[in-house]
Amino acid sequence: MRQHGFTFIELMVTCGIMAIIASTGIPALSNMFDNHQSSNSVRQLRQVLMSARSIALNKTTRITVCPIQNKKCNSDWKKPLAVFNDTNNNKTLDDGEKLYLTASNENSHGTWLTRSATMDSVNFNPQG
Numbered sequence: 001m002r003q004h005g006f007t008f009i010e011l012m013v014t015c016g017i018m019a020i021i022a023s024t025g026i027p028a029l030s031n032m033f034d035n036h037q038s039s040n041s042v043r044q045l046r047q048v049l050m051s052a053r054s055i056a057l058n059k060t061t062r063i064t065v066c067p068i069q070n071k072k073c074n075s076d077w078k079k080p081l082a083v084f085n086d087t088n089n090n091k092t093l094d095d096g097e098k099l100y101l102t103a104s105n106e107n108s109h110g111t112w113l114t115r116s117a118t119m120d121s122v123n124f125n126p127q128g
Contacts, residue, residue, distance in 0.1 A: 065121065079105060082102050
């Protein structure tokens with residue numbers, strides 16, 4: 001009587017080959033995920049800046065984009081972004097100044113978030 005199946009050695013060789021393939025594929029998958037997250041962050045920042053420019057053109061007013069904490073601009077670009085009309089140019093969202101939009105900018109992926117930034121705001125004038 002003949003039995004069908006795999007020997008222990010055949011199973012071990014197959015498991016070894018699968019482990020080698022998995023060990024080369026998982027880091028590549030992780031790198032692909034990091035690149036995707038970074039691309040999304042840059043895309044969102046670009047959309048916020050384009051929206052702010054459009055608001056400045058349409059409202060014919062100066063618009064400020066900055067990472068905001070406690071209604072004040074700071075240079076930590078990991079904080080949520082605010083787009084507002086800073087009429088007195090003090091980089092603070094005061095009463096009477098209109099907040100047009102906010103966007104979450106929190107993301108742990110990407111190198112642009114870990115570099116030190118000295119600029120605490122981006123401004124658009126009525127000409128764009």
